Amino acid sequence: MILEYEYYKKFKVKIMDVKQVLRYLSCYFVTIAILGVSFACKNQKEDASESAKLKWSIEEQGSTILIQAGNFKQKILLDGINISTTSVKIGANEILNKAYPEINLALSQSKNNKKPELISDFDESQAIKSQETFGGKDKLIIKELQANYEDSQQWKEAILLSSRNWEGKFDKVVPVISKPGKGVTRLALRFRSIHQQPLKDISLAVIYEIYEGHSAIRKWVELVNNSPNWFKLDQVVLSPIPVGETLNKVIPLTPDDEAVGASVRSFSSDDELYGLILGSEIPSATRLLDIETGVMGYSNQYFEWILEPGGSFTSEPISLYSFEGPILENISAKSKPLDRCVENQYQAFLSDCIGVMADKAKLYAPRFCTWSNYGQFITEAISRKIIPIAAQCGFELFLIDDGWQKDRLGTEPHKTKFPDFDGMCNLVQESGMTLGLWVSCYRTRDSKDLKVIPNAMSMPLVKRLNDGFGMSFASHWRNYYAQDLVYLRDRYQSKYFKQDFTNIKFGDLAIGHESRSLKESYLKGLRGLLLSQKRISELSPDISTLLTHEIYWGTPGVPCDLAAMKYGGFYHIPPNDYSGLGPTKYLKKLVAEYDSLANKAEVTKDLIRGCWNARQRYYEHRGLPMHIIEYYGAASANVQKALTPEIQDRQVCSFLMGAPTVYAGDLLSLTQENIQHYRKRFDMLRHLQEKYDIYRNFQYSGVPEPTDEDWHWWGKLNENQEGVVVVIRGSGGNDQQKINIPWVREDCKYSMKQLFANKELGVFSGQELQEGKILLSLPPYGQDMLQVSKVEK
Structure with a gap:
């Protein structure tokens, strides 16, 4: 689970009503989704009048279907039985130079027309050792199994289908x-093979939805096999339109990492005045969102679907969201229409139309995690020592990471290491914190899970920690798993679960499970994992779930994506960062055991670098709601007395690009000054969160991009333009900097306070804040937060 940041970097519906729409018109530099135009607040009435001229509609016009979502238009031609897109416009800008198909896919009929043969047992000596495959390399046994499966099934030559x-x-x-909901209009283009062979009794529906107030088109596909034949579905492209050919300025809005590409990617015109935000709700490695063309669909490497007689397949949706507007100059940076759209309308689209599970879950911040220095060696004795310290610091949640269970697996406490687990859990509650527990998807053969569901293991067997076997989310075990976590909530009052370890990427061919082929099992497993998160939330809405990059595919790990956002409460992004915890070879040891071996200057440098790493990784995920992201983690350990109040402040500010999660280290090493300073800052954050809901907001348009060499800042302002602006200075830059705040209303007045310096700055008009009236002084590697409060007229 150790991965240093420098090593990692080498890889590389509630529908909006009128009030909801208007709330997003409140910023000075803002993009109205229905216009795609940036404007000053003084022109709101005029622009709102213009927006009323636009419409959201789907209309049949002879052989053409026109989909209009505000300033975004798509024309679909019905040429007999064929369909193609002949025009895609953003405002007056046409982005197509010819017609393109609406969908491509392939169907292969089984030669022997029988159910695929699966496996019921597997030689344990040939089991896949999951930790040996970190980095994405499959064991040879997987390739052999795949070959054997394909030989036994014998598919006919694929029928390539282009619309x-x-x-x-x-x-x-x-x-x-149809209109399935308020403000929602849906088009279903349903195709049937009534007489034609070999696809007789196959039907396919291409479905489109638009949402009033959003310049977006969302799309998915449903395929039904009512024939008596078995088919294999693959090579599915949901959006074959290569928007990148004309919109060739490409920016990922979630990261492109080693294992998996971005799930949100923007394509802009050369002058960046208009473009599209492409989003795919396909989970993890099964997704394709091409980095050059924008073509969206399923990965040929990891996707296929077996359609039995009477079976069906429904794809995950993909979406295209348009933006348009001028580039606005101000004193610190250019304000681009893409950035204004992402931080305003696009975030509303994700929340109101796609769904964000974290919006329904309790956000615990700040959190303390036991992993970094205590690791799997955590015990009840250590826990009872650090629980009071964590409470004194002001942590809201105390997470016991890997090591509390018998054999480090399952959900039963280790009786020797934790002789009174119930009492220790009660101590967390009595200390004013919420308990969190780490769990994995591996179980030993004598686990209670396998006593109830003997065939719950994935096949081929996947081993970890010698006696642990990977369990299948593509089986009924996922429901047992969900119920088991709810049991832990009821028994120990744990309301937060960190879910870990890699399993799904190795596939599942077990008899009695839902998968019918190795490649099909990847999506089946990922869907099963996500459904388990949904089930946990249904059973106990007060539970907050966290998915790690490991359980969502593997290590080094994958970024958060739209699918994880929809089903999991929160997401632990890669890599784990241990900067500032001292010599890495001594990790998972108490600081007292190696403190004298560390170099204070190096530790200080690492602590500062860890803060910079966090800001980079948060910013790379800016297409998603930032409060769902957990970056691991702020070093809450004082090695060589390098953890000064100034560095603690830098941690607080850096992790406040999203929410201040997660802190990890050796609390036994903290000085009383450290404890008191954490408490002071965490109390401040708690007050700000209660007053302004700062964690769920993030503005970055029109100000400098993150840097650790100069100044940069960002907003955490709510829909009333109140909250904080976080300001950080790097190693250089001027000693004074004008701080412009482009996200306030020009015609309002705001009271400003410098929080760390505890200094009242006075009352300013919105225009003055936009123009950089505030002049801030900070030393190199200094930081502060500016509280922004609206003054009533």
Whole structure:
């Protein structure tokens, strides 16, 4: 679980009503989704009048279907049984130079027309050792199993289906326009093969949705096999349109990492005045969102689906969101229409139309995690020593990471290391904190899980920690798993679960499980994992779940994506960062055991670098709601007395790009000054969160991008333009800096306070704040927070 940041970097519906729409018109530099135009607040009435001229509609016009979502228009041509997109416009800007198909896919019929053969047992000596495959390398046994499966099934030559050439494949098309919800309009283009062979009794529906107030088109596909034949579905491209050919300024809004590409990516015109934000809700490594063209669909490497007679497949949706507007100059940086859209309308679209599970879950911050210095060696004795310290610091949640369970697996406490686990859990509650527990997807053969569901293990077997076996989320075990976590909540009052370890990427071919092939099992497993999160929330809404990058695919890990956002409460992004905890070879030891071996200057440098690493990783995920992201982690250990109040302040500010999670280290090493300073700052954050809901907001348009060499700042302002602006200076830059705040209303007045310096700055008009009236002084590697409070007229 150790991965240093420098090493890691080498890889590389509630629908909006009128009030909700208007709340996003409140910033000075803001993009209205229905116009895609940036404007000053003094022109709001005029622009709102213009926006009323636009509409959200899906209309049949002869052989053409026009989808209009504000300033975003798509024309679909029905040419007999064929369909293609002939035009995509953002305002007056056409981005297509020719017609493109709406969907591509392939169907292969089984030669022997029987259910695929799976496995019921597996030689344990040939089990995959999951830790040996870190870095994405599959063991040879997986490739052998895949080959054997394909030989036994014997598929006929694939039937390639492109919607521009359905002749001889389908012979009936029915367009259906409906309104399934308030402000939602849906188009279903349903294609049937009534007479045509070999696809007789196959039906396919391409479904589009638009949402009033959003310049977005969301799309998915449903395929039904009502024939008596077995088919394999693969090569699915949900959006074949290569928008990157004309919109060739490409910016990932979630990271492109070694294992998995971005789930949100923007494509802009050369002048960056207009473009599209492409989003894919396909989970983890099964996703394709091409970095050059923007083509979206499923990964050919990791996706196929077996359609039994009477079976069906429904894809995850993909979406296109348009933006348009001028680039605005101000005193510190250019304000671009993409950035204004991402931090305003696009975030509302994610929350109101796609869904963000974290919006329903309790956000515990700050959190303390036991992993960094105590690791799997955590005991009840150590826990009872550090629980009071964590409470004194002001942590809201105390997470016992890996090491509390028998054999480090399952959900039963280790009786020797934790002789009174119930009492220790009660101590956390009595200390005023909420308990969190780490859990994995591995179990030993004598676990209670396998006593109840003997065939719950994935096949081929996946081993970890010698006696642990990977369990299958593509089986009924996922429901047992969800119920088991709810049991832990009821028994120990744990309301937060960190879920870990890699399993799904190795596949599952077990008899009695839901997968029918190795490649199908990847998506089945990921969907099962996400459904387990949904089930936990349904059973106990007060539980907050966290998915790690490991359980979501593997290590070094994958970034957070739209699918994880929809189902998991929070997400632990890679890599684990141990900067500032001293010599790495001594990790998972008490600081007292190696403190004299560390170099204070190096530790100080590492602590500062750890803060910079956090800001970079948060910023790379800016297309998602930032409060769902957990970056591991702020070093709450004082090695060589390097953890000064100034560095503690830098930790607080850096992790406040999202929410201040998670802190990890050796609390036994903290001085009383450290404890008191953490408490002072955490109390301040708690007050600000209660008053302004700062964790769920993030503004970055029109100000400098993150740097650790000069100044940069960002906003944590709510819909009323109140909250804080976080300011950080790097190693250089001027001693004084004008701080412009472009996200306030020009015609309002604001009371400003410098929180760390405890200095009242006075009352300013919104225009003065936009123009950089505030002049701030900070030393190199200094930081502060500016409280922004609206003054009533």
